[in-house]
Amino acid sequence: MDRRDFIRMASWAGLTCVLPSVVDPLRGSAQSISGSAYTGTYWIFMHAGGGWDPTHLCDPKGRATANENNPMGRFLRSDIRTAGNIEYAPLGDDGTALDAFFQEHYQRLTVINGMDTTTNGHDQGTRGTWSGRTAEGHPPIGALIAATHGPNLPMPLIGYGGYLDTQGVTNAVPLGDGGLLHNLAHPSRPDPTGSEENYFGHPDVPSIIQREQELRLLRLQGRQRLPRIWDGQNELMLARLGQDDLKRVSDSLPENFADNRLHRQIQVALAAYQAGLSVSVSVSAGGFDTHGNHDNNHLPNLIDFVNGANFAMQEAERMGIADKVAVVMGSDFGRTPGYNSGNGKDHWPISSMMMMGPGIPGNRVIGGTDERHGLQLIDPVTLQATGSPDTATGTRLSIAHVHRALRNLAGVPDNYKAAFPLAGEDLPIFDA
Amino acid sequence: MVLGIGGIGGIGGMGGMGSAPPPPPPPPLPEIDPEIDPDVDPALERAYNVQQQVLRTIQRRFIDSQHNFKVLVREIILSPYFRAKNASPLTSEMETELSTFGTSRLLTPEHLSRKIEATTGVRWRSGPGRTDYLLGQYSIFYGGIDSDLVTQRVTEPNGVMASLAQRMAYEVACSAVPYDFSKPANQRLLFPNIDRTTQLSDASDQVREAVRHLHDRLLGEGLAGSDEEVAATMVVLMEAYDLGRQGLANETVPEQLAGQCRLFNDRMTGASLPQERHINRDTEYTVRAWMAAVSYLLSDYRYLYE
Numbered sequence: 001m002d003r004r005d006f007i008r009m010a011s012w013a014g015l016t017c018v019l020p021s022v023v024d025p026l027r028g029s030a031q032s033i034s035g036s037a038y039t040g041t042y043w044i045f046m047h048a049g050g051g052w053d054p055t056h057l058c059d060p061k062g063r064a065t066a067n068e069n070n071p072m073g074r075f076l077r078s079d080i081r082t083a084g085n086i087e088y089a090p091l092g093d094d095g096t097a098l099d100a101f102f103q104e105h106y107q108r109l110t111v112i113n114g115m116d117t118t119t120n121g122h123d124q125g126t127r128g129t130w131s132g133r134t135a136e137g138h139p140p141i142g143a144l145i146a147a148t149h150g151p152n153l154p155m156p157l158i159g160y161g162g163y164l165d166t167q168g169v170t171n172a173v174p175l176g177d178g179g180l181l182h183n184l185a186h187p188s189r190p191d192p193t194g195s196e197e198n199y200f201g202h203p204d205v206p207s208i209i210q211r212e213q214e215l216r217l218l219r220l221q222g223r224q225r226l227p228r229i230w231d232g233q234n235e236l237m238l239a240r241l242g243q244d245d246l247k248r249v250s251d252s253l254p255e256n257f258a259d260n261r262l263h264r265q266i267q268v269a270l271a272a273y274q275a276g277l278s279v280s281v282s283v284s285a286g287g288f289d290t291h292g293n294h295d296n297n298h299l300p301n302l303i304d305f306v307n308g309a310n311f312a313m314q315e316a317e318r319m320g321i322a323d324k325v326a327v328v329m330g331s332d333f334g335r336t337p338g339y340n341s342g343n344g345k346d347h348w349p350i351s352s353m354m355m356m357g358p359g360i361p362g363n364r365v366i367g368g369t370d371e372r373h374g375l376q377l378i379d380p381v382t383l384q385a386t387g388s389p390d391t392a393t394g395t396r397l398s399i400a401h402v403h404r405a406l407r408n409l410a411g412v413p414d415n416y417k418a419a420f421p422l423a424g425e426d427l428p429i430f431d432a
Numbered sequence: 433m434v435l436g437i438g439g440i441g442g443i444g445g446m447g448g449m450g451s452a453p454p455p456p457p458p459p460p461l462p463e464i465d466p467e468i469d470p471d472v473d474p475a476l477e478r479a480y481n482v483q484q485q486v487l488r489t490i491q492r493r494f495i496d497s498q499h500n501f502k503v504l505v506r507e508i509i510l511s512p513y514f515r516a517k518n519a520s521p522l523t524s525e526m527e528t529e530l531s532t533f534g535t536s537r538l539l540t541p542e543h544l545s546r547k548i549e550a551t552t553g554v555r556w557r558s559g560p561g562r563t564d565y566l567l568g569q570y571s572i573f574y575g576g577i578d579s580d581l582v583t584q585r586v587t588e589p590n591g592v593m594a595s596l597a598q599r600m601a602y603e604v605a606c607s608a609v610p611y612d613f614s615k616p617a618n619q620r621l622l623f624p625n626i627d628r629t630t631q632l633s634d635a636s637d638q639v640r641e642a643v644r645h646l647h648d649r650l651l652g653e654g655l656a657g658s659d660e661e662v663a664a665t666m667v668v669l670m671e672a673y674d675l676g677r678q679g680l681a682n683e684t685v686p687e688q689l690a691g692q693c694r695l696f697n698d699r700m701t702g703a704s705l706p707q708e709r710h711i712n713r714d715t716e717y718t719v720r721a722w723m724a725a726v727s728y729l730l731s732d733y734r735y736l737y738e
Binding site: 153154155173174180183184185187188190197198199200201202204205206208209210212213215216217219220228229231232233235236239240241243244246277 | 535536537538569572573588589590591592593594595596598599601602603605606660661664665667668671672675676679684685686689690691692693714720723724727728731732733734736737
């Protein structure tokens with residue numbers, strides 16, 4: 001039973017005798033109802049905006065020799081690094097820039113390679129990667145999960161970027177990067193992060209106001225005979241209970257915010273989760289649409305992006321919630337094999353995703369591509385690549401397959417699945 | 433489905449009060465046994481039928497009285513619907529019957545923003561020329577839409593929105609109270625009958641009248657001075673006043689207003705105000721006590737909902 005239903009039921013059962021056990025205005029504070037806090041998996045969806053290059057990440061190709069014509073990348077295949085069963089590209093000056101992420105997390109990481117996004121369009125690709133369908137009309141997976149597990153939470157889906165067309169199943173709350181939260185958590189303070197002084201110059205005046213507000217609301221409800229208006233008054237009372245929750249978010253924020261914007265957003269989102277108020281967050285980093293000068297522009301962004309996921313897990317560790325956090329990384333689509341005349345890479349529909357978290361097997365690579373990042377079919381049971389569509393039999397791994405599995409893993413109910421159907425069949429993507 | 437009382441006046445028309453021209457034929461009586469959607473709750477259907485009976489009775493008496501408007505008014509007033517205000521506690525069936533009556537709509541950020549200006553004379557923003565908070569940085573958080581990423585309004589408040597409303601109440605009071613006191617009495621919206629130098633007292637009729645005016649101005653409540661809601665607002669005012677004065681006496685409360693509340697420039701235009709309108713200090717704690725009372729009312733259900 002959620003908080004709203006609980007209080008509604010309790011209140012209807014007898015406002016004057018039951019409600020004060022939940023809200024005690026005479027003591028000037030509202031008690032939060034612990035059962036309402038969300039404590040399930042926290043889903044962090046990370047979007048690499050513009051189309052990332054999996055051949056420089058988790059589906060590394062490189063080149064056989066330094067003299068190879070039209071190479072896939074400028075690193076040598078022999079330098080490709082491994083962490084368990086997972087290969088990754090040797091980025092950075094010494095080739096170890098991705099080590100921190102892969103070496104630390106490969107045992108929790110599933111890599112999906114050779115995924116056919118079926119598009120070279122940014123909007124279609126972004127929609128497809130995060131909703132499972134390139135056409136308009138489906139909400140992002142983060143919204144479905146938030147609507148499933150936190151329909152009454154104040155910030156079920158925190159939306160900083162990526163695909164956020166929720167189709168009305170929930171709203172994406174852009175929570176700012178910390179300052180706003182402090183403002184809301186301490187509404188009586190002109191400078192919430194500085195002085196504790198409030199607008200009245202006396203620390204107890206706001207509590208007088210709030211105490212009398214609650215008493216007045218109870219009086220209004222006591223006189224009210226029209227259920228619709230009574231419900232509205234009840235809504236406001238419930239919402240005021242949530243004000244204390246915001247203080248919990250604010251209190252969960254670290255003393256010092258990270259300098260990096262992506263990191264700050266992750267910090268706020270994790271604090272919201274720790275306060276039990278949020279189910280998922282969608283963050284985004286740009287700079288991946290590198291039609292020119294690909295290596296110099298794209299690869300540093302890729303390193304930052306992956307390190308963002310590493311930061312999320314480190315923060316989750318610090319907060320003691322690492323075993324509750326799922327991170328899912330994806331992008332619009334991939335980038336063309338080889339370099340164009342401007343040393344850039346253009347759009348390519350074959351892409352990858354990486355994910356880890358509760359229920360997601362680790363040290364696992366699903367699907368694959370050929371040495372030119374061409375599509376390969378997969379065995380629908382083992383999920384290993386069987387070869388080119390021209391010569392092999394098997395299943396074309398689609399973004400819909402991935403989302404069917406994500407929906408099942410996250411417990412998205414049948415009514416949402418029916419309302420936003422996905423093509424294809426269920427594949428054992430998260431079966432260990 | 434179930435009609436409100438306001439619909440009754442149209443049944444027989446009101447043009448027949450005189451006797452000269454023949455009255456137009458009355459419209460047909462409501463169906464005695466109208467077709468009801470099978471999905472409608474039985475309690476609601478019963479309520480509808482009962483209401484139809486009442487309407488038919490009123491209509492018949494109105495026609496029989498030669499369209500005497502006094503009869504119509506009397507019948508409406510004596511009907512059980514008009515007297516519903518004093519009904520006994522609701523049963524679950526009555527809840528269903530009454531479920532379509534009344535409105536309780538959380539104001540949108542756009543509505544609330546306009547209401548703040550209309551009722552207090554100030555806008556909630558960081559300064560003249562700036563965008564109102566509820567139309568800018570706080571719009572989405574208060575359930576607004578940007579027609580891009582956020583396309584669905586939040587119509588049921590949450591903790592974020594409640595906190596925003598609370599912050600709005602404090603900040604608008606901080607802005608509006610000194611500003612209103614600085615104006616000539618006949619231009620004031622909030623305090624036309626009292627000055628910031630007026631000593632506050634529970635026994636003061638002038639203070640009670642000022643509180644009564646605030647209820648009227650901000651909440652649309654026409655209350656008697658003896659009403660318990662006036663008394664409750666007096667509690668806020670006087671408790672804050674007493675605490676503040678104690679704090680002033682033992683020097684734990686500053687005489688100066690918080691920086692955001694000090695008044696040197698016109699809140700709306702930014703123009704420099706003459707010295708006599710400056711409000712910087714609050715040596716008697718009256719300004720801040722009134723800020724507390726106004727904050728209490730600005731965050732009230734009847735301010736935030738309509």
